[in-house]
Amino acid sequence: MGVKLGAQLKCLYTTAGSMGNKQDELEAIVQQDSCDIVAITETWWDDGHDWNAAMDGYKLFRRDRQGRRGGGVALYVRECFDCTELDSSDDEVECLWVRMKGKANKGDFVLGVCYRPRNQDEEADEVFCKQLAEVSQLPALVLVGDFNLPDICWKYNTAESRQARRFLECMEDNSLTQLVGEPTYLLLTNREGLVGDVVVGGRLGLSDHEMVKFSIIREVRKGVSKTSTLDFRRADFSLFRSLVGKVPWEAALKGKGVQEGWVFFKEEVLKAQAQAIPVHCRARRWGKRPAWLNKEIGSQLREKRRVYGLWKKGQATQEDYKGVVKLCREKIRKAKAQLELNLALDVKNNKKNFYKYISGEK
The missing domain is CATH 1.10.20 (Histone, subunit A)
Known part of the structure; x- marks a missing residue:
């Protein structure tokens, strides 16, 4: 695999307050700003969002809230970067940790994205502190998230509530420094000079949280990924037409709404596609610009x-x-x-x- 090295990663963090109608705008912003990494809290995703959460050219790591609505964290990373998700299977906290590979297996760092609900109890806070202590054993860490602890004063490193004071202790124990002055947004690192170009401003859709843009100053191993694509030259379109023609469309779509009908249509087309159109692998370095993203939208x-x-x-x-x-x-x-x-x-x-x-x- 060919390897390239880049010394700076362009990153974006936002609290979405539901990605429901914001996915397309996010994709447009990512393309316009050439983001390498995108971290999101409050995705509000569940299994029903598998079909529209993917972004071309990016690996998606996500941890959805289990058993109730809201919450959830996600991380998009350019698929050409060498990275692996660290095991954090405890559902008590909404945290995601990804290890980014550095040059020649040196200079690795961990990127974390976490969301703490306002009503999270002290037991769950301790689970988070334990996870943080484990990942902090690695040489370098960047952590973003929304912890809903507005009584923390980052300027003087003080807090009123017991949970907020415990959180500050956890940050100090792991040598983490806050790089954003906002009360609840977090951009923390344990390595001086690892993060730069921090800008807070702009919002995703009508979210009530501002976006945080920053750079991670680190050489990251990059390679050419292999992507499966449809091989239309070897496609059997007669078989495809036959399979699609056997679907009782009128009866199946009767009574369905637009979204439900689209999902059914897409599933049937993809089933036929899987049987009639083979795939092959090709090398790809970057994600495609969405076909609908025109100059007017920019x-x-x-x-x-x-x-x-x-x-x-x-x-x-x-x-x-x-x-x-x-x-x-x-x-x-x-x-x-x-x-x-x-x-x-x-x-x-x-x-x-x-x-x-x-x-x-x-």
Whole structure:
């Protein structure tokens, strides 16, 4: 495998407050900013979101909240990076730890993303402290997350509540330094000079939390990954048409809503695809730019950032910002819908693009 080395990783962290209608905007931001790593808390994902959580060109690590709604953490890492998830199977805490491989197996570091609910008890806090102590044994650590401990004063390293004071003790025991002045956002590291270019600002959709952008200054092992793709040259389209034609579409889709109908349609198409269209592996270095991400959407995202900056300075209202967010979301929705309509209308003349898009929406 060919290996390249990069000395700086561009990272983004956000508390989403549900990724429900924010996935497309996140993908556009990631492409626009060329992010290498994206950390998210409060994904609100469950097994029903497997089909739309993936992002082309990135490995997805996730830990969903079990047994109740909300919460959840996730980490997207460029798939060309050599990294492994560390075992943290305890469901009492919402934490994810990934070890990033450094140059020649030196300079490894651990990237963690954690979410602490407001009502988390002290027993769960101790489970987190135990996990943190274990991963802190490795030479370098970067931890991001939302811990919902607003009474912590990072400037003076003081806190009012017992749980917040215990958290500060845990940070001190593991030699971690907070790099963001916000009360609940965390960007912590135990290695001076490992993190730089920290910027807090902008929001994902209408989330009530700001995004944190930063760089990790570390050489990371990168290689060319092998990606499975559809081999249309060897496809049996007669078999595919036969399999799709056997599905009782009218009866199966009767009474189903748009989302439920789309999921059923996609599952049946993918079943037929698996039997009729073989796959082959090809080398890939970077993720594809989404086909629906056009210049107009890029301009709208920049306008959203501009209005957000004006709002923070008191030169625009919150309603102004909400209006720009809704317009941005609507432009993305229409761009995707138009792309899908064009692909459907042209499916007879361009089957390859149609099935390529369907496969990419898994």
